[in-house]
């Protein structure tokens with residue numbers, strides 16, 4: 339009791355928030371609404387005293403009457419009128435970078451949800467934080483509301499992690515889930531994800547896989563103690579996934595998820611992001627809609643799966659708030675789990691050919707000899723097929739081809755080297771028996 343009474347006498351923690359969009363405005367609303375309860379929990383008052391936003395007149399559902407307004411995020415970051423700076427502008431460079439750097443350089447704690455910024459500049463920002471003794475929190479940057487950064491920095495601090503994988507983009511998971519469950523088009527699902535505040539300002543970061551890659555690069559650094567290396571990641575997005583793929587995969591016992599996977603090997607670290615067929619019985623297959631899941635395979639606790647909301651204003655703002663509370667409590671942790679000098683240079687595992695099963699969808703011309711030619715190419719490459727399915731009911735339109743000229747054929751391969759599959763498909767395409775490009779999706783037996 340006495341401790342709390344003493345702590346209540348501490349000066350309030352004055353927070354400055356730059357960026358009052360979806361996450362920023364939600365954060366301010368939550369702190370304004372729950373302020374008294376937070377103060378009771380913490381034994382110290384926390385309050386948003388200053389903000390920086392593009393428009394002063396927009397109604398964001400917040401009480402702006404006592405807020406100091408800044409037009410320049412760097413001026414806010416450096417202002418003596420705040421104790422902690424929150425960056426919710428977004429973007430890997432520009433004002434977000436300038437403001438975060440400015441705050442850290444003067445020893446001011448920073449909380450950000452900006453994974454693009456951290457993937458690109460995380461090591462330098464962690465170094466700046468270390469040099470000035472400032473704390474840098476970014477729980478919201480990876481898997482929205484799931485406390486995965488805290489788990490890695492604190493809970494699993496001593497574990498050796500062999501592999502981290504998961505669903506790390508709420509927008510893509512939401513799109514794939516609704517396309518599958520409701521048969522809605524990709525474009526309509528994306529528009530809804532945007533309306534719900536899940537998507538990035540530029541949604542191509544979501545659907546082309548780069549947002550997942552940013553998060554994976556940050557996770558890989560925390561898991562493996564290496565530098566952050568977003569450019570070393572193989573990235574494939576979900577824009578080529580059709581209703582037909584989701585339907586056939588479902589009939590074969592799989593769901594399609596956009597996974598990020600980072601794996602330690604004797605030669606380095608392998609990181610990849612791509613749509614993946616996962617068995618319906620796997621834990622990640624049950625993670626639908628805007629939910630994310632991160633699986634951590636460790637030496638002692640084996641597999642740990644953390645699941646929860648991956649995007650949206652309230653869960654993201656709640657992760658920002660939990661970083662704020664940690665900083666208010668005086669928790670001190672190196673941003674990347676270890677001092678920057680301890681990070682090992684990122685070493686990409688040599689282009690080890692990916693080996694696994696493949697889902698291949700072809701639009702096969704309705705002419706004699708087509709199937710025999712495909713089977714011959716597969717056999718010659720030594721690719722063993724688990725199943726071959728003809729789906730005349732499912733047509734994937736290709737420019738210039740009417741429905742009756744081709745039929746959808748799906749092949750599932752047994753474990754094969756990726757290059758072998760690619761070469762065989764190239765040869766099949768060269769034979770002229772298929773229309774358009776083959777669809778190829780990796781299968782993971784999780």
Ligand SMILES: NC(=O)C1=CN([C@@H]2O[C@H](COP(=O)(O)OP(=O)(O)OC[C@H]3O[C@@H](n4cnc5c(N)ncnc54)[C@H](O)[C@@H]3O)[C@@H](O)[C@H]2O)C=CC1
Nearest residue numbers: 357358359360361390391426427428433451452649650654
């Ligand atoms: N929306 C989500 O579910 C999640 C978002 N994030 C990250 O949180 C950050 C914010 O995301 P959202 O709120 O969704 O984006 P948003 O686009 O809704 O909000 C960003 C706001 O910053 C403002 N802004 C731009 N330049 C500015 C400047 N120079 N000064 C002041 N304000 C400026 C924009 O006008 C906008 O209102 C991004 O880094 C995003 O990647 C992270 C996890 C989840």
Ligand SMILES: N[C@@H](CC=O)C(=O)O
Nearest residue numbers: 507508509537538649
């Ligand atoms: N656009 C992102 C937001 C959270 O990081 C997503 O959809 O996951």
Ligand code: NA
Nearest residue numbers: 477480481484
């Ligand atoms: Na998180």
